[in-house]
Amino acid sequence: MEMLFSYLREGKIGHTQAADFFVVLHKIILTVLSIRLVLFCLLASNSTRLHKSYKYNIGRACTVFLCCVSIFSPTSLLFASEMGLSLTIAPPLFQINLQPGETWSSYITVVNNNQYDLSLFADPVLFRPSGESGSPVFITPTAESEESSTLAGWITVPQEAFSIVREQTYKLPLTITVPNDAAPGGHYAAILIGNRSPEGRGVEGNTVNVTSSIASLIFLSVSGDVIEKGQIRDFATEEMVYDTATAKLSLRFENKGNVHLIPQGNIVIYNMFGKVRGTIPINQQKDYGNVLPNSVRKFSFTWESDTGLWDIGRYKAEATIGYGKDAKQSALATTYFYVLPVVPLLQIVGGLLALVFFVGWVLRLYIRRALALETAHLQMQGDFQTAHVPQSKYVATEVPRIKLGTLVQPIKAGLIDLRRVGTPAREVIEPDVQAVYMSHHQQHTEVLTFGTFLYKYWLFFVSVVVVAFGGFVLSFFFEDVMTVTRDYSVTEVRPDGSTIELQEE
Structure with missing residues (x-):
C-alpha cells in the first residue's frame, strides 16, 4: 500500500488508475465480508449448541465491523488524501516582445494547495487554438529541427523533478533564448507543470494529455517584419426574428497576420428610430481574447433589453473592432434583426x-x-x-x-x-x-x-373622445420609442458554456 502511494506521488501512475484500483478492491472486500456474514448467520441459526444471546452478539459485531470497513476503507482514505490534487500557478500568461538573439529570464510561482507534499515536473510544449473557442491544444515537437525552430525549443526549465512542501510555494525558473535567425511575428508555447514526467505523460499522436497538469502560456512576439492584419469574418444573430427584446449575437474575428491580435471594441444596438438600446463591450479582458495567427476566434453574446410595449420593429447591431499595436486598425460590420412580439403587435x-x-x-x-x-x-x-x-x-x-x-x-x-x-x-x-x-x-x-x-350630438362627443384617446396613445408611442436610455443586460457566453455578465466600459 505504501508503495502504491509512493508511485502516486511520483507520478508513475495516475490518480484515475489509482482510484479505479481502490474502488475495485473496496467492492471485493465488501463482497467477501457480506458472504461471510450471511454464511455465519445461516450456520448459527441451524446450530442448537450456540446460546441465543451469543448468536446475537456475534451477528451484531459482524454488522458493526462491516460498517467500519465501509467507512474507513482504503477508497475513502484515498479520496480524502490523494484525489484532491490542487495546484495554482502565477502568472498564467506571459506576453513578451523580444529581438532576435535576445535572452529573457523569469520564473513561475507554483503553489501546492494540498495537504501533502508533491513531486512535480515542468515541460515546455507548443500549443495551438482548438477550433474557434480559443481553448489551447498542447503539442510536443516531433523532431529536433522542429524543436529548435519553435518557442518550445527556446525555453529552458529544470528537467529534473522538483518538490513542493504542502501549502507552500516554489519559484520555477525559466529562460527564453531567441535565435538570431528567428522568424519575426508570433511564437507560442506553454509550460506544463504536473505530477508526471514528460516521458510518462500520455500522448495521442502529437497532442499531449494534460489531465494531471496545469499550464502557463507564453506569447512571444519577435520584432521584425510583423504583419498585423485581421477582419470580421462574420457577424450575425442566431435568429432573424425574436418575439421579445432579446438577441443572441456572434462575432467571428479572423487573424490573417503573423502575430497574435487582441480585438477590442463595442457592439451598439439601435432601434428602428436610431435610438441606442444597448452597448456590448467586446473582449475587454486582455488575457482572454487573444487571436493567434491564421485562426478564427468566436465571441458570443446575449443582449436583453427592458423594451417597452411599443419599442418593436427592425433593430440594427453595429460592431466596431480595433486591433494592432504598431498601427491601430479597425474593422466594421453591421447586422439586422427584428423584434416582433405577436400579441402586442x-x-x-x-x-x-x-x-x-x-x-x-x-x-x-x-x-x-x-x-x-x-x-x-x-x-x-x-x-x-x-x-x-x-x-x-x-x-x-x-x-x-x-x-x-x-x-x-x-x-x-x-x-x-x-x-x-x-x-x-x-x-x-x-x-x-x-x-x-x-x-x-x-x-x-x-x-x-x-x-x-x-x-x-352624442356621436360628436364620442368621436372627440376617441380621437383624443388615439392621439394620446400615439404620443405615448413616440415618446416611448424615442426614449434616449433604457435598461438592458449583456451576457458573454464562453466556449465551455459558462456565462459572464458584462458592463458597459
Missing part, C-alpha cells in the same frame, strides 16, 4: 385599424350631414326665387357641392343648438340664418335642454 395593428375605420365612418357621417344642410339651404333659396319669379320662367335647383362653406354647416348648426340650450330658438338665431335653420329643424321653438343637446 396584433394589439397595435388592431387598434390602428379600428381607429382608422372609426375616423372614416365618422367623416362619412359628417359629410352626409353637411350635404343635407346645404341641400336644405339650396331648397330654401329655390322656394324664395319661385315665389318672386313669374310662373312662366323655370327655376332650377342647384346641386349641393362639397366646399369649405358646406363643410362648416354642421359646426354652425351645433353652435346654434348650443346657444339655444335653455332659450327658444327664435331668440338666439340671427335673422339671416333663421330661415335656413328653421327649414331644417322644422321650426322647433321649444327650449332645448342640456341633456337633449348631449343626446342629439
Whole structure:
C-alpha cells in the first residue's frame, strides 16, 4: 500500500488508475465480508449448541465491523488524501516582445494547495487554438529541427523533478533564448507543470494529455517584419426574428497576420428610430481574447433589453473592432434583426385599424350631414326665387357641392343648438340664418335642454373622445420609442458554456 502511494506521488501512475484500483478492491472486500456474514448467520441459526444471546452478539459485531470497513476503507482514505490534487500557478500568461538573439529570464510561482507534499515536473510544449473557442491544444515537437525552430525549443526549465512542501510555494525558473535567425511575428508555447514526467505523460499522436497538469502560456512576439492584419469574418444573430427584446449575437474575428491580435471594441444596438438600446463591450479582458495567427476566434453574446410595449420593429447591431499595436486598425460590420412580439403587435395593428375605420365612418357621417344642410339651404333659396319669379320662367335647383362653406354647416348648426340650450330658438338665431335653420329643424321653438343637446350630438362627443384617446396613445408611442436610455443586460457566453455578465466600459 505504501508503495502504491509512493508511485502516486511520483507520478508513475495516475490518480484515475489509482482510484479505479481502490474502488475495485473496496467492492471485493465488501463482497467477501457480506458472504461471510450471511454464511455465519445461516450456520448459527441451524446450530442448537450456540446460546441465543451469543448468536446475537456475534451477528451484531459482524454488522458493526462491516460498517467500519465501509467507512474507513482504503477508497475513502484515498479520496480524502490523494484525489484532491490542487495546484495554482502565477502568472498564467506571459506576453513578451523580444529581438532576435535576445535572452529573457523569469520564473513561475507554483503553489501546492494540498495537504501533502508533491513531486512535480515542468515541460515546455507548443500549443495551438482548438477550433474557434480559443481553448489551447498542447503539442510536443516531433523532431529536433522542429524543436529548435519553435518557442518550445527556446525555453529552458529544470528537467529534473522538483518538490513542493504542502501549502507552500516554489519559484520555477525559466529562460527564453531567441535565435538570431528567428522568424519575426508570433511564437507560442506553454509550460506544463504536473505530477508526471514528460516521458510518462500520455500522448495521442502529437497532442499531449494534460489531465494531471496545469499550464502557463507564453506569447512571444519577435520584432521584425510583423504583419498585423485581421477582419470580421462574420457577424450575425442566431435568429432573424425574436418575439421579445432579446438577441443572441456572434462575432467571428479572423487573424490573417503573423502575430497574435487582441480585438477590442463595442457592439451598439439601435432601434428602428436610431435610438441606442444597448452597448456590448467586446473582449475587454486582455488575457482572454487573444487571436493567434491564421485562426478564427468566436465571441458570443446575449443582449436583453427592458423594451417597452411599443419599442418593436427592425433593430440594427453595429460592431466596431480595433486591433494592432504598431498601427491601430479597425474593422466594421453591421447586422439586422427584428423584434416582433405577436400579441402586442396584433394589439397595435388592431387598434390602428379600428381607429382608422372609426375616423372614416365618422367623416362619412359628417359629410352626409353637411350635404343635407346645404341641400336644405339650396331648397330654401329655390322656394324664395319661385315665389318672386313669374310662373312662366323655370327655376332650377342647384346641386349641393362639397366646399369649405358646406363643410362648416354642421359646426354652425351645433353652435346654434348650443346657444339655444335653455332659450327658444327664435331668440338666439340671427335673422339671416333663421330661415335656413328653421327649414331644417322644422321650426322647433321649444327650449332645448342640456341633456337633449348631449343626446342629439352624442356621436360628436364620442368621436372627440376617441380621437383624443388615439392621439394620446400615439404620443405615448413616440415618446416611448424615442426614449434616449433604457435598461438592458449583456451576457458573454464562453466556449465551455459558462456565462459572464458584462458592463458597459
